[in-house]
Amino acid sequence: MSWVFFTLSAVVLQTFRNALQSKLSVNMRTSGVTLARFLFAPPIALTYLVLLYTFSNQVIPEFSLKFVFFVLLSSVLQISATALMVILFKQKNFAVGAGLAKSEALVAGVLGTLFFGSQLSLFGWVGILVGAGAIYILSGGGRKGQLSLKTVIIGLACGTCFALTSLFVREASHLLNVPFPHSAAWVLLWVICIQTTLLVSYIAVKDRSTFVVLKNNTKMTLVTSIISCFGTICWFSAVSLHHVAYVKTLGQVEVLLTMLVATFWLKNRVQKHEVIGLLLIAVASILVMWA
Secondary structure, three states, rough: HHHHHHHHHHHHOOOOHHHHHHHHOOOOOOOHHHHHHOOHHHHHHHHHHHHHOOOOOOOOOOOOHHHHHHHHHHHHHHHHHHHHHHHHHHHHOOOHHHOOOOHHHHHHHHHHHHHHHOOOHHHHHHHHHHHHHHHHHHOOOOOOOOOOOOHHHHHHHHHHHHHHHHHHHHHHHHHOOOOOOOOOOHHHHHHHHHHHHHHHHHHHHHHOOOHHHHOOOOOHHHHHHHHHHHHHHHHHHHHHHHHHHHHHHHHHHHHHHHHHHHHHHHOOOOOOOHHHHHHHHHHHHHHHHHO
């Protein structure tokens, strides 16, 4: 039952990381909040990799151009997904922003059917319909003053980027001639280093004042990076121990935890139709994953 521990640990870590990013987004630009997720993570990822090699006898893998392409693509997609989620935090409350991002599994099922040759069963199509209904309910059923179409599109784009990130990370991991978890640890290190380099370079050119804001929020930025890195390690560990479908299904409890954190810690007001919509997104994702 170790996979349950790792999955629930990942859910808790990811929820609180998202909550910290939501807090940072109040007074920080989107690029700065996005960088906060990765800034202090490379040393942790490197330490994790070194520890794996310390207690095992594995070779250093070869890194092909195809591998480099996949990790570059994964890095850019995850940066985009994180930035879109921060934009959601700025437009709406934390629960709705994080909940829309959880459409990842739902979007992955649709993309798999359309572009990657996957076949969805009746349960899968029911899940897609439930997901569409959830988005409609989250939007307030078209009532004025509720979730806008723009916010819904940003949420689905966020979920799409997260879904594609998972796909390309898995592809990159399979290209390495070392077993799991070493392969995943290498991908993690590459992706985090690329993301940090890209974001630091972008901010240095576009808006250096963001570095000042990050420095003024060093403690929260450090905690965000640490929680984010350990959360990713837990996700990788859970998937290595059990089937992805089981892990992702259990991971949907994040929707419930997100609403609790939003209500009792961030003091966000979560409306009744938003609660129903978020729960339906979780149900829809489970149906698609089990299709």
